[in-house]
Amino acid sequence: MSAHQEFPALKSGSQVREPMPPDGIPASVLIVDDNPSKLKAVVSVVSGMGLDVTTANSGREALRLLLKQDFALILLDVKMPMMDGFETATLIHGRPRSAHTPIIFITAEAGSDSDRFHGYTLGAVDYIYSPIVPEVLCAKVRVFVDLFYLQRKLLLQADELRESKMMLRELASHQELIKEEERKRIAREIHDELGQNLLALRIDASMLHARTGDLHPRLHQKASYALNQIDATIKSVRGIINDLRPPVLDLGLQAAIEWQIEEFRRRSGIACDIMVRDENFDRDLGEKSATALFRILQESLTNIIRHAQATQVQVDLNRDNGWLYMKIADNGVGMQGNGHNKANTFGLAGIKERISMLGGDLQIDSGNGNGTILAISIPLILP
Numbered sequence: 001m002s003a004h005q006e007f008p009a010l011k012s013g014s015q016v017r018e019p020m021p022p023d024g025i026p027a028s029v030l031i032v033d034d035n036p037s038k039l040k041a042v043v044s045v046v047s048g049m050g051l052d053v054t055t056a057n058s059g060r061e062a063l064r065l066l067l068k069q070d071f072a073l074i075l076l077d078v079k080m081p082m083m084d085g086f087e088t089a090t091l092i093h094g095r096p097r098s099a100h101t102p103i104i105f106i107t108a109e110a111g112s113d114s115d116r117f118h119g120y121t122l123g124a125v126d127y128i129y130s131p132i133v134p135e136v137l138c139a140k141v142r143v144f145v146d147l148f149y150l151q152r153k154l155l156l157q158a159d160e161l162r163e164s165k166m167m168l169r170e171l172a173s174h175q176e177l178i179k180e181e182e183r184k185r186i187a188r189e190i191h192d193e194l195g196q197n198l199l200a201l202r203i204d205a206s207m208l209h210a211r212t213g214d215l216h217p218r219l220h221q222k223a224s225y226a227l228n229q230i231d232a233t234i235k236s237v238r239g240i241i242n243d244l245r246p247p248v249l250d251l252g253l254q255a256a257i258e259w260q261i262e263e264f265r266r267r268s269g270i271a272c273d274i275m276v277r278d279e280n281f282d283r284d285l286g287e288k289s290a291t292a293l294f295r296i297l298q299e300s301l302t303n304i305i306r307h308a309q310a311t312q313v314q315v316d317l318n319r320d321n322g323w324l325y326m327k328i329a330d331n332g333v334g335m336q337g338n339g340h341n342k343a344n345t346f347g348l349a350g351i352k353e354r355i356s357m358l359g360g361d362l363q364i365d366s367g368n369g370n371g372t373i374l375a376i377s378i379p380l381i382l383p
């Protein structure tokens, strides 16, 4: 079969589309031929495709060039003295760096090297007969260069995706920080402004209560109501402050966790044990990590109240080899279906995000009817 028969659609002089590099950098092509005039002819065709062309006049020279540079494609003359095209190709593909570089062999008329091509029927390898038909050469080169550009485009897109994911993560982390700061500020303001005013009000009300007594029984009773009302308000203000940012967090993570577990027991009536395997387990833990772990435990315990139907919860805290571990296990019904990835729920997604922002890890063991275990590990910032 002649080269013309192989590509009947291509006619001499037809318009050839140039492959477009995704980043504007043209692909490098290596052309190897010991015959200067044949080399010149191939170069003139390939150069017209907007490619970066390098030449070599022997297999040895080609191998030397490959030590310094990677190529998107190699055009390799089969008949060369010393080291022929097949030997050169074997050495090229034997090197890890160029193992997958596509090769187009340039060979004499059809049939002459057909036996030897059998060894090259797999992988990114093709051949073309000389005398060369420019359109056929262009078409073959274009296939490999298009593939190369596609691969480069995918790599560029993967880089962009990685970068934008990192930026999103940084943004989320920053927002989390701002949110926590804002909660702290509002909690402080409520405490200082509202709390102080309520206290002053309580002093006045209690004075009124003390001074009225039997002389003004109705006023005395009113003062008593007011006092109760003020006490209830003080209590709910304290609750709001605690929800916003428990002041106990300032005493360290362990104290905050113990406080939260106590609150959980009181609110839910579910038994909850805490096991701290290392005294001072929260030393060297930055404020960011401490707040994140506190919020993670808060969401996990809320999930247990809402979904688990558990009667027993176990919280384990440990540190080892620069890592801090927190395990929250319940004996409830376990996550049903795809609880892990439920649409329009944000608790577990928030937990995952907080952990990955700190470079930590989350393992969830659930769904087998034996309750749910959340195992969290966070790297410590060691001095």
Ligand SMILES: Nc1ncnc2c1ncn2[C@@H]1O[C@H](COP(=O)(O)OP(=O)(O)OP(=O)(O)O)[C@@H](O)[C@H]1O
Pocket (backbone or CB within 6 Å): 303, 304, 306, 307, 308, 330, 332, 333, 334, 335, 336, 339, 340, 342, 344, 345, 346, 347, 348, 349, 372
């Ligand atoms: N301890 C648990 N036991 C059983 N199922 C759980 C447990 N924790 C979570 N789940 C399941 O996983 C799902 C996802 O939890 P997630 O905290 O993300 O969302 P949510 O609690 O339903 O809503 P929210 O967005 O308000 O947190 C829950 O709807 C529940 O089905």
Ligand SMILES: [Mg+2]
Pocket (backbone or CB within 6 Å): 299, 302, 303, 346, 347, 348
């Ligand atoms: Mg939840």
